[in-house]
Amino acid sequence: VAIEVVAETGSTNADLLARAAQLTEPLLLVAENQTAGRGRAGRSWLSSSEGSLTFSLAWKFDGGPQALSGLPLAVGVALGDVLGQLGVQVQLKWPNDVLKDGDKLAGILIETQAAQGGGTWAIIGIGLNLIMPDEMEARLGRGAAGAPWLARMERDVLVAALLDGLAEALRLFARHGFGAFCARWNLRHAWQGETVTIIDNGTVLHEGLAAGVDDTGRLLLDTLDGRIALLAGDVSLRVK
Ligand code: ATP
Secondary structure (H helix, E strand, C coil), X not given: CEEEEEEEECCHHXXXXXXXXXXXXXXXXXXXXXXXXECHHHCEECCCCCCEEEEEEEEEECCCHXXXXXXXXXXXXXXXXXXXXXXXXXXXXXXCEEEECCEEEEEEEEEEEECCCCCEEEEEEEEEECCCCHHHHHHHCCCECCCHHHHCCCHHHHHXXXXXXXXXXXXXXXXXXXXXXXXXXXXXXCCCCCEXXXXXXXXXXXXXXXXXXXXCCCEEEEECCEEEEECCCCCEEEEC
């Protein structure tokens, strides 16, 4: 995997999407300062140069994008394992968040692009909060967490540990799909057995007990009408 570090950019995901057609090998792009970080569905991801780690990894998979629907969850498992080894215990919130004590510590955004000659480039963007500056805390309100312990580490060592864990997980995902991660995801599930609602643009679509994910990464929800399985799409989960 090639590694590039830039002092500042708008979005590392946008940069790698723009470059995907020219890539011949996996590339990790780290931004010391990201000024227009993206979340899902046009939402934004905030970061600061002192207190955040923001990077994207371009990784090529065989097959089309539909095979990658469980990838954000597999990446969550990989982050959970690495962070746990570094002394920070985290939980996972479906579909794409990493929580510490119920607050969002890291976000994962995966975008895809068809590769020339077949296959799909996945651009795996990760934003990890190390220290939350007051100004960011004020903008986000409750619900965001930092990990000051990780901020004490050499940044490059932290990136190397994350890259190592991610690369191993991506190879496993390419061979076995999300099935190889499902049990570990469920062990880290933040809201297992809790009452949650699924919302789409402010509208509550479903309410039920969160029962983990299946081996394709769908959220299982036990509702009054029985068990349903939800595709990530663009719905959001809220704990009641
Ligand atoms: P939700 O879980 O709120 O439905 P989501 O998981 O779809 O949202 P993403 O698109 O993954 O959210 O992330 C963007 C959202 O995360 C923003 O709308 C904002 O609320 C929140 N956010 C942005 N920056 C940070 C940050 N540095 N730390 C924690 N949360 C953040």
